[in-house]
Amino acid sequence: MKEEYILTVYSENHIGLLTRITNVFTRRKTNIDSLTVSESALQGVFKFTIVVHCTDAMAKKLVSQIEKQIDVLKAFYHTNDEMIFQEIALYKVPIEPIYESDKIEQIVRRAGARILEITKDYVVIEKTGHKEDTQALFEELNEFKVMQFIRSGRVALMRDPIERLSEFLKERDAFLTSLD
Incomplete structure (x- = not known):
């Protein structure tokens, strides 16, 4: 069943990334209802807030495909109830x-x-x-x-008090340090 999802994508600020991200939606024949891009709370990290109507399975596929893009740090999908x-x-x-x-x-x-x-x-x-x-x-x-x-496009924050990107970056850094 289709419902509204909010995808959040964290990346560095690189030319052409927006085009590559929107191409993921085009290939999946999914329309973007709203798109906002701005700096995040983390220095040097930008946040894309993308609203789509799709199935849960499609939201997962979109996030998976977006994460494959060079310069994307991490992507998440949320329901409206999980966001402000x-x-x-x-x-x-x-x-x-x-x-x-x-x-x-x-x-x-x-x-x-x-x-x-x-x-x-x-x-x-x-x-x-x-x-x-x-x-x-x-x-x-x-x-x-x-x-x-x-x-305007939607601006959104997670209701969860833990910033998922910060946790992801800590885990990634700990993993990279363990390889040294």
């Missing part, structure tokens, strides 16, 4: 409806969003939350003809 995650969305709405009523202000307050910028032509609103939350706000604001809308 958020996305950010920005909405550009025309200014006229704000002058005519306080309905947009009420929607923004109720959604826990905030206004980032107000100009003579538009207002930019920011909402952080899960995809369902940011989509629901879009649908409410679209009554006022949203001019632009963008949602």
Whole structure:
């Protein structure tokens, strides 16, 4: 049965790695729903956060194939329950409806969003939350003809207090030291 998985990939920062990683998904005919790349808490290590809908077996295969890529230190897959995650969305709405009523202000307050910028032509609103939350706000604001809308990729942390990559690196270093 297909469900949503969050794959986390740790690597060094090398040119072309993103292409090689996304090719793994192409070969497996699996669509990437969300992709975010940033530095991790470990110096020199970058973290890819990739969201996919697939079976458990496919998530395992994807992680296995990604780990074969040169420059990938380690990859993991998680269910949503194992992770804390958020996305950010920005909405550009025309200014006229704000002058005519306080309905947009009420929607923004109720959604826990905030206004980032107000100009003579538009207002930019920011909402952080899960995809369902940011989509629901879009649908409410679209009554006022949203001019632009963008949602980021997912950012996620493991609920487990032990950082799996750190443990993996310690084990790897201990193994390499034992070979000397």
